[in-house]
Amino acid sequence: MPASRFISDKxxxxxxxxxxxxxxxxxxxxxxxxxxxxxxxxxATRAEEVAARAGVSKGTxxxxxxxxEELFKAVVTENLSGRFTEWNAEFEAFEGSTSDMLRYCMRIxxxxxxxxxxxxxxxxxxxEGRNFPELAEFYRQEVVRPGHALLRRIIRRGIDSGEFxxxxxxxxxxxxxxxxxxxxxxxxxxxxCVDGESEIDPEKYLAIQAETVLHGLAMPPKAGP
Amino acid sequence: MPASRFISDKxxxxxxxxxxxxxxxxxxxxxxxxxxxxxxxxxATRAEEVAARAGVSKGTxxxxxxxxEELFKAVVTENLSGRFTEWNAEFEAFEGSTSDMLRYCMRIxxxxxxxxxxxxxxxxxxxEGRNFPELAEFYRQEVVRPGHALLRRIIRRGIDSGEFxxxxxxxxxxxxxxxxxxxxxxxxxxxxCVDGESEIDPEKYLAIQAETVLHGLAMPPKAGP
Amino acid sequence: MPASRFISDKxxxxxxxxxxxxxxxxxxxxxxxxxxxxxxxxxATRAEEVAARAGVSKGTxxxxxxxxEELFKAVVTENLSGRFTEWNAEFEAFEGSTSDMLRYCMRIxxxxxxxxxxxxxxxxxxxEGRNFPELAEFYRQEVVRPGHALLRRIIRRGIDSGEFxxxxxxxxxxxxxxxxxxxxxxxxxxxxCVDGESEIDPEKYLAIQAETVLHGLAMPPKAGP
Amino acid sequence: MPASRFISDKxxxxxxxxxxxxxxxxxxxxxxxxxxxxxxxxxATRAEEVAARAGVSKGTxxxxxxxxEELFKAVVTENLSGRFTEWNAEFEAFEGSTSDMLRYCMRIxxxxxxxxxxxxxxxxxxxEGRNFPELAEFYRQEVVRPGHALLRRIIRRGIDSGEFxxxxxxxxxxxxxxxxxxxxxxxxxxxxCVDGESEIDPEKYLAIQAETVLHGLAMPPKAGP
DNA sequence: CATGAATGAGACTTCATTCAT
DNA sequence: AATGAATGAAGTCTCATTCAT
Numbered sequence: 001m002p003a004s005r006f007i008s009d010k011x012x013x014x015x016x017x018x019x020x021x022x023x024x025x026x027x028x029x030x031x032x033x034x035x036x037x038x039x040x041x042x043x044a045t046r047a048e049e050v051a052a053r054a055g056v057s058k059g060t061x062x063x064x065x066x067x068x069e070e071l072f073k074a075v076v077t078e079n080l081s082g083r084f085t086e087w088n089a090e091f092e093a094f095e096g097s098t099s100d101m102l103r104y105c106m107r108i109x110x111x112x113x114x115x116x117x118x119x120x121x122x123x124x125x126x127x128e129g130r131n132f133p134e135l136a137e138f139y140r141q142e143v144v145r146p147g148h149a150l151l152r153r154i155i156r157r158g159i160d161s162g163e164f165x166x167x168x169x170x171x172x173x174x175x176x177x178x179x180x181x182x183x184x185x186x187x188x189x190x191x192x193c194v195d196g197e198s199e200i201d202p203e204k205y206l207a208i209q210a211e212t213v214l215h216g217l218a219m220p221p222k223a224g225p
Numbered sequence: 226m227p228a229s230r231f232i233s234d235k236x237x238x239x240x241x242x243x244x245x246x247x248x249x250x251x252x253x254x255x256x257x258x259x260x261x262x263x264x265x266x267x268x269a270t271r272a273e274e275v276a277a278r279a280g281v282s283k284g285t286x287x288x289x290x291x292x293x294e295e296l297f298k299a300v301v302t303e304n305l306s307g308r309f310t311e312w313n314a315e316f317e318a319f320e321g322s323t324s325d326m327l328r329y330c331m332r333i334x335x336x337x338x339x340x341x342x343x344x345x346x347x348x349x350x351x352x353e354g355r356n357f358p359e360l361a362e363f364y365r366q367e368v369v370r371p372g373h374a375l376l377r378r379i380i381r382r383g384i385d386s387g388e389f390x391x392x393x394x395x396x397x398x399x400x401x402x403x404x405x406x407x408x409x410x411x412x413x414x415x416x417x418c419v420d421g422e423s424e425i426d427p428e429k430y431l432a433i434q435a436e437t438v439l440h441g442l443a444m445p446p447k448a449g450p
Numbered sequence: 451m452p453a454s455r456f457i458s459d460k461x462x463x464x465x466x467x468x469x470x471x472x473x474x475x476x477x478x479x480x481x482x483x484x485x486x487x488x489x490x491x492x493x494a495t496r497a498e499e500v501a502a503r504a505g506v507s508k509g510t511x512x513x514x515x516x517x518x519e520e521l522f523k524a525v526v527t528e529n530l531s532g533r534f535t536e537w538n539a540e541f542e543a544f545e546g547s548t549s550d551m552l553r554y555c556m557r558i559x560x561x562x563x564x565x566x567x568x569x570x571x572x573x574x575x576x577x578e579g580r581n582f583p584e585l586a587e588f589y590r591q592e593v594v595r596p597g598h599a600l601l602r603r604i605i606r607r608g609i610d611s612g613e614f615x616x617x618x619x620x621x622x623x624x625x626x627x628x629x630x631x632x633x634x635x636x637x638x639x640x641x642x643c644v645d646g647e648s649e650i651d652p653e654k655y656l657a658i659q660a661e662t663v664l665h666g667l668a669m670p671p672k673a674g675p
Numbered sequence: 676m677p678a679s680r681f682i683s684d685k686x687x688x689x690x691x692x693x694x695x696x697x698x699x700x701x702x703x704x705x706x707x708x709x710x711x712x713x714x715x716x717x718x719a720t721r722a723e724e725v726a727a728r729a730g731v732s733k734g735t736x737x738x739x740x741x742x743x744e745e746l747f748k749a750v751v752t753e754n755l756s757g758r759f760t761e762w763n764a765e766f767e768a769f770e771g772s773t774s775d776m777l778r779y780c781m782r783i784x785x786x787x788x789x790x791x792x793x794x795x796x797x798x799x800x801x802x803e804g805r806n807f808p809e810l811a812e813f814y815r816q817e818v819v820r821p822g823h824a825l826l827r828r829i830i831r832r833g834i835d836s837g838e839f840x841x842x843x844x845x846x847x848x849x850x851x852x853x854x855x856x857x858x859x860x861x862x863x864x865x866x867x868c869v870d871g872e873s874e875i876d877p878e879k880y881l882a883i884q885a886e887t888v889l890h891g892l893a894m895p896p897k898a899g900p
Numbered sequence: 901c902a903t904g905a906a907t908g909a910g911a912c913t914t915c916a917t918t919c920a921t
Numbered sequence: 922a923a924t925g926a927a928t929g930a931a932g933t934c935t936c937a938t939t940c941a942t
Contacts, residue, residue: 025905043268044356047933057907062934127352129416131269136416144416174417174425178407181417185406191354191361191369192402200399212437250922272916282924287917475926493718494806497912507928512913577802579866581719586866594866624867624875628857631867635856639801641811641819642852650849662887722937732903737938 026064026074028054033075038120038188042072042128042135073138079118081142087150098158102176103210105154109180110206119184126181151176155217164217172217179209251289251299253279258300263345263413267297267353267360298363304343306367312375323383327401328435330379334405335431344409351406376401380442389442397442404434476514476524478504483525488570488638492522492578492585523588529568531592537600548608552626553660555604559630560656569634576631601626605667614667622667629659701739701749703729708750713795713863717747717803717810748813754793756817762825773833777851778885780829784855785881794859801856826851830892839892847892854884 032053036045047068051061065071094101113119122143129136151173158164164172183202186192193199257278261270272293276286290296319326338344347368354361376398383389389397408427411417482503486495497518501511515521544551563569572593579586605622608614614622633652636642643649707728711720722743726736740746769776788794797818804811826848833839839847858877861867 040356041353044353046931056905058933059907059935060905063905066934068933123352126410126414126416127266127348128269129414131265140416171425174411174430177417179403181410182403182407185351185410186399189351189354191351191365192399192406200396205399208441216433271914283917284919284924284926285922288922288924293916490806491803494803496910506926508912509914509928510926513926516913518912573802576860576864576866577716577798578719579864581715590866621875624861624880627867629853631860632853632857635801635860636849639804641801641804641815642849642856650846655849658891666883721935733937734903734905734939735901738902743937 025054025056025060029056029061029064029071030075030078033071034079034117034121037072037075037124038117041124042068042132047071069132069135072135076121076139076142079116080113080121081146083112084146084150088146091150091154098154098161098163099214101154101157102214103207105151106176106180106206106210107203110183110202114180114183114187115202120188122181123184123188148173158217163219165219167217172213175213175216179206250279250281250285254281254286254289254296255300255303258296259304259342259346262297262300262349263342267293267349267357272296294357294360297360301346301364301367305338305346306371308337309371309375313371316375316379323379323386323388324439326379326382327439328432330376331401331405331431331435332428335408335427339405339408339412340427345413347406348409348413351410373398383442388444390444392442397438400438400441404431475504475506475510479506479511479514479521480525480528483521484529484567484571487522487525487574488567491574492518492582497521519582519585522585526571526589526592529566530563530571531596533562534596534600538596541600541604548604548611548613549664551604551607552664553657555601556626556630556656556660557653560633560652564630564633564637565652570638572631573634573638598623608667613669615669617667622663625663625666629656700729700731700735704731704736704739704746705750705753708746709754709792709796712747712750712799713792717743717799717807722746744807744810747810751796751814751817755788755796756821758787759821759825763821766825766829773829773836773838774889776829776832777889778882780826781851781855781881781885782878785858785877789855789858789862790877795863797856798859798863823848833892838894840894842892847888850888850891854881 029050033045033050036050036053039045045068047061048058050071051058054061061071065074091101091105094104121139125136125139125143129139152169155164155167155169155172159166159169183200183205186200187202254275258270258275261275261278264270270293272286273283275296276283279286286296290299316326316330319329346364350361350364350368354364377394380389380392380394380397384391384394408425408430411425412427479500483495483500486500486503489495495518497511498508500521501508504511511521515524541551541555544554571589575586575589579589601623602619605614605617605619609616609619633650633655636650637652704725708720708725711725711728714720720743722736723733725746726733729736736746740749766776766780769779796814800811800814800818804814827844830839830842830844830847834841834844858875858880861875862877
C-alpha cells in the first residue's frame with residue numbers, strides 16, 4: 001500500500017468510501033438482515049427493508065445475495081453454524097468434571113448466543129420452518145445437528161466416566177435444550193411477559209435448570225428424562 | 226330448541242338440513258381455521274383455503290368473520306379463552322394440598338390443551354405476535370393474563386397456607402410455564418427433533434418438571450424461581 | 451331457464467353481465483393474449499397489458515391462467531394444436547390425386563392459419579424458442595410434430611401410389627414448409643418489405659411454389675428438393 | 676502506422692501490449708455481441724454477458740458503445756452493411772449472363788453471409804424488429820434497402836438484356852429472397868427441425884431454388900414471380 | 901482508460917377483501 | 922344467505938446504465 005494512500009486519506013478522507021464500503025457491504029447487509037429477520041420473521045421481512053437498513057438500494061442486496069433465502073442462510077452461517085468448530089475445539093480441550101462441563105456449556109451458550117440477536121434465528125426457525133422447507137433443512141443440518149452432536153458427546157463423556165448414570169442420551173439432550181429454548185422465546189416474545197410482572201434473570205434461571213438436569217443425570221439412584 | 230324445529234324437521238327435511246348447515250357454518254369454519262393456522266401460521270394461511278376446508282366459498286367466510294384477524298380471534302376465544310371460567314371454577318372447588326393442585330394443573334393442561342391442536346395457537350402467537358400487534362394484544366388479554374392469574378392464585382394459595390416458601394410469585398409462574406411452552410414447541414415444530422432421536426413422553430416429562438418446581442417451592446431452606 | 455330470466459333481461463339488460471363475462475373471460479383473454487404475443491413477442495408482452503386489453507385487471511388474468519407460460523400454451527392449443535384432429539380427418543377422407551391433396555393442403559393452410567393471427571405464433575416460436583425451452587418443447591410436441599406427421603403421410607401416400615418419385619420424405623417436407631414459413635414472416639415482419647415495393651399475393655405465391663414442389667416430386671426423371 | 680509505434684514496441688513492450696488491446700477492444704466486443712445476439716436475441720442478451728465474453732467489465736462496454744442499441748447497430752454495420760460497397764463493385768464488374776449472375780449471387784450469399792453467424796442478425800430483426808423500432812429502421816436502411824437494390828439491379832439487367840421476361844421486379848426479388856430467409860431460419864432455429872429428421876443441404880437447396888426462380892423468369896411463355 | 905458497485909424502474913405473481921348476482 | 926369473479930397493493934427479483942475511484 002503506497003504512502004500516497006495515507007496522504008489522500010488525510011486530505012480526502014472520503015476518497016475510499018466506495019472501496020471501503022464494498023468490503024463492508026456483505027457484513028452490513030448481514031447485520032441488517034439479522035436484525036429484521038429476528039424482529040419480524042423471514043416471510044414478513046421485505047428485501048427492500050433490509051437493503052434500506054444497510055443504507056443501500058434494493059438492487060444492491062441482490063448483488064451480494066442471489067435471493068432472500070440465500071441471504072437467510074448466510075445470516076445463519078455467519079451467526080450460528082460458523083461457530084461450531086470453535087466450540088467443538090473448546091470442549092475437546094476442556095479439563096474438569098463433565099458436570100462442570102455441562103454447567104459451563106449452558107452458561108457460555110447464553111453469553112454467546114442466547115443473549116444475542118442470534119438466538120432470534122432459532123425462534124424464527126421454530127415458527128416458520130414449515131413454510132420454508134429448504135431453510136428448515138439447512139438449519140437442521142447446519143445448526144441443530146451439530147448442536148445436538150456436541151451435547152451428545154458431553155453426556156456420553158459423563159456416562160463413560162461413570163459420572164452420569166447410563167440414561168437415554170437423547171432424552172437428556174432435550175432436558176438440557178428445553179430451558180434454553182424457553183429463554184430464547186422469553187427473550188424474543190413480548191408474548192410471554194405480561195404487564196408489570198418481574199423479569200427473569202436468565203443466568204440464574206439457567207444455573208438452576210443446570211442443577212436440575214445434573215440431578216437427574218446423577219449416578220446412584222434412578223435416571224431422569 | 227323451539228318446537229317449530231321439530232315440525233320443520235318432519236315436514237321440510239330439506240329446508241332443515243340447510244338450516245342446520247347454516248348454523249353449523251361458523252363452527253366448521255373455526256375448526257378449519259384452527260387446523261390451518263396451527264399447521265401453517267397466521268400469515269401463511271390463506272383465507273380461501275380455510276373456506277375450502279370448511280366446504281364453503283371464500284365469500285361465505287367473510288360473511289361470518291369480517292376479516293382474517295377477527296377469524297383468528299374467534300378461534301382463540303373458542304379454543305382457549307372461553308375455557309378459563311370453567312378452569313377457574315374447578316380450581317376454586319379444589320380440595321387438597323397446593324402441591325397436588327399444581328401437579329393436577331399441569332397434568333390437566335396437557336390433557337385439555339397441550340396435547341390438542343389448541344396448543345398450536347400459543348406457538349403461533351409466540352412466533353408471529355410481533356407482526357400482528359392487535360392479535361398479540363388480544364391474546365395477551367384473553368389468554369396470557371387469565372392463565373398467569375390462575376397460576377398466581379395457586380402459588381399464592383401455597384404460600385398463604387405455609388406450604389410454599391414466600392418466593393417471588395412471578396418467577397415461580399415462569400418456572401411452571403417454561404416446560405409447558407417447551408412441550409408445545411416440541412409438539413408443533415419438526416425443528417427441534419432431529420433424525421431418529423427418541424421421542425419425549427410428555428406426561429412423564431411434565432411430572433418430573435412438576436416435582437422440580439415443587440422442590441424449588443418447598444418451604445424449609447431457601448427458594449429460587 | 452325460467453321466464454323471469456328473459457323479463458329481467460329486458461328490463462335489466464346488465465343483470466347477467468357478470469355471469470356472461472365469467473364464461474367469456476377465458477376466450478377474451480386468449481384473444482387478447484394472441485394479439486399481443488403475435489404483436490410483441492412472448493417476453494415483451496406484459497401480463498398486465500393482456501389483462502387490460504381483455505378489459506380486466508392484472509389479477510383476473512392469473513385467476514384463469516396460472517402463469518404467463520401457461521397462458522401462452524393455452525393460446526397455442528386454442529389456435530393451432532386443437533385443429534389437427536380436424537385436419538387429419540379431412541385428409542383421411544380426401545379422395546383424389548396426391549398432387550391435388552398437396553395443393554389443397556397448402557391453400558387450406560393459408561386460409562385457416564397462414565393468413566390469420568395464429569401464424570404469428572410460429573414466427574414467435576422461431577424467434578424466442580431458445581429463451582423459453584419449455585414453451586419450445588411444448589410447441590414442438592403440439593404443433594411441429596403433428597404438422598410434419600401430416601405432411602409426411604401425404605408425401606408417402608404419393609410415393610406409395612406411384613404418383614411421386616421415392617424421394618427423401620423429410621427433404622420433401624422442408625420443401626413444402628419453406629414457402630409457408632416465408633409467407634408467415636413476410637406477413638408478420640414489416641422488416642422484409644421496404645418502402646413502396648409492391649405486395650406479394652400469398653395465394654398466387656403458394657400456388658406457384660406448390661407447382662415447383664410437385665415438379666420436384668414428379669415421378670419420371672430425377673428427384674428431390 | 677507511425678514510426679513511433681515501433682519505437683514503443685521495442686522500449687516499452689508492456690505499454691504497447693496495453694495499447695494493442697485497447698485498439699482491439701471494440702472488435703472483441705463486437706464479436707462477443709454478435710455471438711450472443713445471434714444466440715439469444717437482442718432483448719434477452721445481457722450487456723454484462725457481452726462484456727464478460729469479451730473479457731472486459733460492464734463499464735468498459737458502455738465506454739465504447741453508448742447503449743445496447745448502439746452496440747447492435749455497430750454489429751450490423753460491421754457484419755452486414757459494411758459489405759455492400761464490396762458486393763456492389765463485384766456485381767458491377769461481373770461479366771456473363773444474368774442467369775449466371777443470379778446463381779452466383781445466391782451461392783456467394785450463402786458462403787459469405789448465410790452460412791455465417793451474421794445471418795442470425797437477419798433472423799433477429801425479423802423476430803424482434805417490432806419491439807425496437809429504431810433498430811428496425813436502421814436495419815432497413817442499412818441492410819434491407821441496399822440488398823433489395825442490388826437484386827433489383829440484377830433482375831433489371833436481365834430484363835433489359837432480353838434474358839428475362841418483363842416481370843414485376845419486386846415480386847421477383849421476393850422469389851429470390853424467400854429461400855434465403857428460410858435457410859437462415861432453418862439454421863438458427865431448432866424449432867423447424869424435429870427429432871432425427873434428415874438435414875438440409877443448403878448449397879443444393881439454394882441451387883434448386885435458383886433454377887426454379889430462373890425458370891419463372893425465363894423469357895418465352897408468361898412469367899410469375 | 902477501466903472498473904464494478906450501485907441504482908431503480910419494471911416484470912411476474914399472490915391474496916385479502918369486495919360486491920354483483 | 923351464499924357465491925366466486927374481480928380487484929390492486931405489495932413483494933421478489935432483473936438488468937441497462939451511471940459514476941466514483
